[in-house]
Each structure stands twice: as structure tokens, then as C-alpha cells.
Amino acid sequence: MKPDKVIAGIMLVVGLVVLFRTSTGGMGQSYSREVTVSPASAPDVQWSKYEDAFPREQGEPGVSFSWSRTLGLWISALLTLAIFSFLLGDNVVYKLAEAIFLGVSAGYVMVAGFYDGIVGKLLAGLAPTLMRDSLLPGLPPEQQTNWLNIVPLILGMMLLWRLSPKGGWISRWPIALFIGITAGFRMLAYFEADFVGQIQNTIVPLLVFAADGSFDWVQSVKNLLMVTGVLSTLTYFFFSVEHTGVIHRVSRVGIWVLMITFGVGFGMTVMGRIALLAARLEFLFDDWLWLIDPLNRRS
Amino acid sequence: MTLLKEGQIDRRWIYLAMLCAVGLPILLQLTFPEIPSPKVLDVFDAVDKLPEGSRILMACDFDPASAGELEPMMSAFVRHCGTKNHKLIFLALWPQGAPVIKSNIVILNKEFPEYEYGKDYVNLGYQPGNEVVLKVLVTDFKKQCSTDVDGTSTSTLPLTRDLTKIQQLSLVISVSTGNPGTTEWVQYVASPFGMPMVAGTTAVQAPSLYAYIPRQLISVLGGIKGAAEYEQAIIDHYPTMGENNGAREGLRRMGPQLLGHLLIVMLIVVGNVLYFSQKEKGVGA
Numbered sequence: 001m002k003p004d005k006v007i008a009g010i011m012l013v014v015g016l017v018v019l020f021r022t023s024t025g026g027m028g029q030s031y032s033r034e035v036t037v038s039p040a041s042a043p044d045v046q047w048s049k050y051e052d053a054f055p056r057e058q059g060e061p062g063v064s065f066s067w068s069r070t071l072g073l074w075i076s077a078l079l080t081l082a083i084f085s086f087l088l089g090d091n092v093v094y095k096l097a098e099a100i101f102l103g104v105s106a107g108y109v110m111v112a113g114f115y116d117g118i119v120g121k122l123l124a125g126l127a128p129t130l131m132r133d134s135l136l137p138g139l140p141p142e143q144q145t146n147w148l149n150i151v152p153l154i155l156g157m158m159l160l161w162r163l164s165p166k167g168g169w170i171s172r173w174p175i176a177l178f179i180g181i182t183a184g185f186r187m188l189a190y191f192e193a194d195f196v197g198q199i200q201n202t203i204v205p206l207l208v209f210a211a212d213g214s215f216d217w218v219q220s221v222k223n224l225l226m227v228t229g230v231l232s233t234l235t236y237f238f239f240s241v242e243h244t245g246v247i248h249r250v251s252r253v254g255i256w257v258l259m260i261t262f263g264v265g266f267g268m269t270v271m272g273r274i275a276l277l278a279a280r281l282e283f284l285f286d287d288w289l290w291l292i293d294p295l296n297r298r299s
Numbered sequence: 300m301t302l303l304k305e306g307q308i309d310r311r312w313i314y315l316a317m318l319c320a321v322g323l324p325i326l327l328q329l330t331f332p333e334i335p336s337p338k339v340l341d342v343f344d345a346v347d348k349l350p351e352g353s354r355i356l357m358a359c360d361f362d363p364a365s366a367g368e369l370e371p372m373m374s375a376f377v378r379h380c381g382t383k384n385h386k387l388i389f390l391a392l393w394p395q396g397a398p399v400i401k402s403n404i405v406i407l408n409k410e411f412p413e414y415e416y417g418k419d420y421v422n423l424g425y426q427p428g429n430e431v432v433l434k435v436l437v438t439d440f441k442k443q444c445s446t447d448v449d450g451t452s453t454s455t456l457p458l459t460r461d462l463t464k465i466q467q468l469s470l471v472i473s474v475s476t477g478n479p480g481t482t483e484w485v486q487y488v489a490s491p492f493g494m495p496m497v498a499g500t501t502a503v504q505a506p507s508l509y510a511y512i513p514r515q516l517i518s519v520l521g522g523i524k525g526a527a528e529y530e531q532a533i534i535d536h537y538p539t540m541g542e543n544n545g546a547r548e549g550l551r552r553m554g555p556q557l558l559g560h561l562l563i564v565m566l567i568v569v570g571n572v573l574y575f576s577q578k579e580k581g582v583g584a
Contacts, residue, residue: 006310012493012549047495051405052405068428080564086315087311090312102325105395108394108395109394109468110396112393112394112395112397112425113427113428113555114422115392116425116426116427117427117428120427120446121427121428124445132334135450136446136450137450137522138446138447138449138450138451138452139445139446139450139452140441140452140453140454140455142445142454162320180461182339183429185431186430189430189483189486189487189491190486192376192486192490193485193486193490193491193515194486197490197515199512199516200508200514201510201511201514201515231307261506264506265506266505268502268503268505268506268521268522269502269503270389270559270560270563271502271560272501272502272503272522274321274366274556274559274560275367275368275522275523275552275556276320276364276367276368276553277317277321277367277555277559278325278367278523278552278555278556279366279367279368279370280414280557281322281325281366281555282325282548282551282552284529285325291326291327292325292326294328294544294551295545296544299522
């Protein structure tokens with residue numbers, strides 16, 4: 001039997017099981033609870049908000065079946081399966097899911113950036129009264145107009161000039177400024193926390209004695225390994241001297257340290273990827289298929 | 300499906316085996332005992348030994364793509380702080396971090412109903428500007444965060460009313476997956492100002508942060524293993540937390556880890572055996 005037919009068969013069986021369980025109400029449903037909210041400052045004003053509710057809570061006051069949440073759950077599950085389908089080869093379903101993910105992410109980041117950055121920082125500084133009366137009612141009354149905000153406003157507009165068919169060079173000025181500031185900004189931080197800080201972290205006693213005066217051989221070995229590892233790795237990257245004799249032997253140790261570090265990195269990456277897969281499978285088995293119930297949401 | 304295709308294992312068998320190795324422990328809800336390592340205990344002590352009601356900043360710098368690893372440790376931090384009645388100030392340098400904060404505030408509201416917004420916790424939401432945000436937070440907190448996520452002035456909230464810079468807080472907890480994240484918090488806050496800080500990061504990011512321990516960073520929870528050990532440490536010290544299945548999310552995920560890793564080790568061995576056996580036969584030479 002060809003692999004494609006086996007896979008199609010498995011998918012058909014799974015699809016039929018899902019169809020049966022859905023039709024009998026045994027999976028893929030979400031519930032919400034209506035909660036009435038009233039601000040302390042104006043108790044007469046009330047509105048409703050909807051919170052997640054567990055299926056076992058259905059029948060309780062305010063708890064009802066939620067079409068929107070159920071739809072969201074199914075879209076989420078089907079998109080997860082669509083992404084998994086890449087394992088069988090590139091296909092249109094995967095591409096669709098990928099495009100949706102990218103589009104939603106970009107849209108979300110843009111909206112969040114606009115509201116929190118442009119409105120929350122730029123416009124709140126330039127026109128605090130207008131923002132207080134419209135979008136940001138909680139803006140402190142003592143906040144005054146910060147005319148310095150005109151600078152980022154102008155720079156931002158210059159940056160958008162890139163989209164214009166003429167005068168695109170104008171956008172180079174804010175980009176140059178941004179790169180210059182960022183480079184200087186980060187250089188200082190790296191110099192202090194990573195360069196000087198890491199040198200300080202490497203200056204440790206090789207013979208460590210505990211508070212009671214006894215020799216702490218575990219910590220001593222740890223420190224010795226750390227210092228040896230740093231020095232041998234640095235020697236490996238020291239190309240101004242020919243790697244022969246002692247330098248060659250020390251740099252070989254450096255290679256071993258690097259290989260062990262890469263191994264640790266690979267192991268940690270594997271752990272991370274398995275964790276992500278486990279989280280998605282738990283979502284499918286618990287939230288969607290209702291095969292497990294670790295949080296007692298249905299019983 | 301044939302097992303071997305042109306001298307190699309058909310990768311679809313590997314995917315199927317990995318699906319079983321990770322899926323079956325979840326279906327069977329297999330869990331294994333965890334013993335908190337010294338690094339995890341350092342994180343636990345940093346939170347636990349603070350005086351009750353200390354003010355802590357929780358930076359949530361990750362998106363749903365890393366939630367599988369980081370959500371368990373984020374919720375473990377929230378539960379631990381809730382148990383100690385610490386006051387929490389949430390903020391995110393990632394736009395996608397804002398919804399994650401909200402989901403953790405739901406935990407706080409459900410499991411610690413005595414927590415009151417503004418007095419015991421504040422949500423500052425997403426703060427745009429990457430590391431520039433940190434640079435401003437250490438000089439003028441109100442300049443960066445004049446309002447909370449709902450637009451309420453931070454000058455009116457009891458928890459943030461007297462806060463002029465974040466060095467006044469007792470601890471920074473950074474849960475992050477990349478840039479900006481824990482590295483930036485170390486570079487701009489913990490290292491230059493000697494501010495106590497612990498972190499929870501993805502397994503991929505963790506090795507690069509170990510170099511900061513202990514002088515610039517108290518300790519790190521690395522990946523799901525760190526989250527599981529931290530949950531175990533909390534349960535060991537606060538046994539009632541063990542009755543809460545929600546507080547065992549990381550521990551639940553260690554079953555799939557064990558079988559997944561065993562499968563990978565087995566595949567590496569099988570791959571090497573196949574390679575050397577074929578080399579002996581002269582295949583692919």
C-alpha cells in the first residue's frame with residue numbers, strides 16, 4: 001500500500017471519529033459566563049462582560065454555550081493540524097495557515113504599536129487634553145504638553161517618506177539617527193554588562209574554602225573548569241599566533257569546550273521543541289477532543 | 300510505508316514515533332517525580348525569602364509561540380507571589396505579552412480573590428520602545444508609565460503612587476523568549492543598578508544567561524524542566540498548592556519530555572548503527 005493511501009486512511013478515520021463526537025456533543029464546545037461590571041466611581045453605570053466558563057458549569061446562572069469561543073476553538077485546532085500537515089510535505093493547507101498566522105501577527109503588532117506607541121506616548125505628550133477627553137480618560141491631569149514630542153513626530157513623518165515615489169532619500173535621515181542612537185545605546189550596555197561584567201564574573205578563587213574553613217572541592221572544581229573553559233576558548237579564537245605547541249593543545253581544549261556548549265544548546269533546543277509539541281497536543285486532546293481532563297473542567 | 304528508503308529511515312516514521320512518544324504520556328497523564336535543582340531553588344528562595352507583601356515587577360516578554368514553555372513558569376511565579384501576598388506590577392515589552400498578562404491575572408483573580416487591582420497588582424500592559432523603556436523606567440517611572448493598561452493614572456493607584464523608579468521594587472522577574480527580554484533587563488536594569496532579578500526563559504535561551512549568574516542575575520529557570528522543578532519546589536513548601544491541578548502544568552509536560560528524549564537518543568543510536576553498518580558494506584562510499 002502506498003504511504004499516501006495509508007495517511008489518507010488514517011485521516012478519514014480520525015475525521016469520522018471527530019464528526020461522531022461532535023454530533024453527540026462530546027467535544028469541541030466552549031462556554032462563557034456573563035458578569036455584570038460596574039465602576040466604583042459610577043455604580044449606576046453597568047455593562048456585561050463575558051468570561052471563560054468550564055463545560056461542567058453549564059446550567060449555572062449566567063453560563064451559556066458560546067458560539068464565538070467555540071468557533072475560535074475549532075479554528076485554533078484546525079490551524080494547528082494545518083501546521084502539522086507540513087510534516088507530510090508542503091501543501092496548500094499549511095500555506096494558508098502560515099499566511100493567516102503572519103497576517104494576524106502583523107496586524108496585531110501594528111494595532112498594538114499604534115495604540116500604545118502613537119496614541120499612548122506620542123499624542124498623549126503632544127495633546128494631553130484632547131487625549132484625556134477622547135481616548136485616554138485616565139491621563140493624569142498634571143500631564144502637560146511635551147513639545148519635545150514634535151521631534152519624533154517629524155522624524156516619523158520623514159520615515160514614511162520612503163513610501164513616496166519621490167524624495168525617498170529623506171527617510172535616510174531618521175534611519176541614520178535611529179541606527180546611531182541604537183548603536184551607541186547598546187554599545188554602552190554591552191560594554192558594562194557583558195564585556196566588563198563577564199570579566200568580573202570570571203575572576204573567581206580557584207581554591208574555595210567554606211565558612212567553617214573546610215576545603216570546598218566541588219566549588220573549586222567548578223571554578224577551575226569555568227576559568228579553564230574561558231581561557232582555552234579564547235585561545236582558540238586567538239589567530240595572531242600560530243596554533244602550534246602549547247597554544248595548539250590549549251586551543252584543542254577550547255574546541256572541546258565549544259563542542260560541549262553546542263551539545264548543551266542542541267539538547268536544550270530539543271527540550272524546547274518537545275515542550276511546544278506537548279503543549280499543542282495537550283490543547284488538542286483536552287480543549288478540543290475532550291480525551292483528557294487534567295484541570296477537571298468537565299467533571 | 301517502507302521503513303528504509305534509499306538506505307535512510309523514512310522520516311514519516313520518525314514523525315509518527317515522535318507523535319506517539321509525546322502524545323501517549325499526555326493521554327495516559329504520566330508524570331514523574333521532580334527534584335528541584337540548586338538553580339531552581341535559588342529562584343524559589345529569591346521570591347520566597349522576600350518579606351510578605353514585597354513589590355515585584357513581572358516582565359512578560361513572550362508571545363503565544365513560546366507559551367508552551369513559558370506559560371507554566373509564568374503562572375508558577377504568579378501563584379508563588381500570590382501565596383506570599385507579594386504585590387505585582389505586570390508589564391510587557393512585547394505587544395503579544397499583553398494578552399498573556401491578562402490570562403495570568405485571571406489566575407490571580409480566581410485563586411487569590413483577596414487580591415485587589417491597584418492595591419495588590421497593576422497591569423501596565425505593553426510598553427513600546429524595547430530597551431529604551433528600561434532606560435526610562437530606571438530614571439523616571441511615571442514618565443514611561445503615566446497610565447496603566449486601562450488608561451488609569453498610575454499616580455492614583457496605591458501600588459504605584461509613590462513609585463519614581465523601578466529600583467524601589469524588591470525584585471524583577473523576567474519571563475522571556477528573546478529580544479527584548481531577560482538579556483536587556485540584565486543589561487539596563489539588573490547589572491548597572493544591582494537590582495535583584497530572577498528569570499524564566501525558553502530552553503534555547505537559557506545557556507546564554509547562565510553566564511550572568513550569580514552576580515548579575517540571581518538564577519534562571521531554563522525551559523519546561525525549570526518550570527516543572529519550580530512547581531515542585533512550590534508544592535514541597537506549600538503542599539496545598541499540590542491539590543491545584545493548574546499548578547502542575549510543567550510537571551504534566553515532563554512525561555512527554557522523558558519519552559521524547561528517549562526516542563531521540565534511540566534514533567541517534569540507530570542512525571549511527573545504520574551509518575556504520577552501511578559504511579562497512581560500502582554503501583554511499
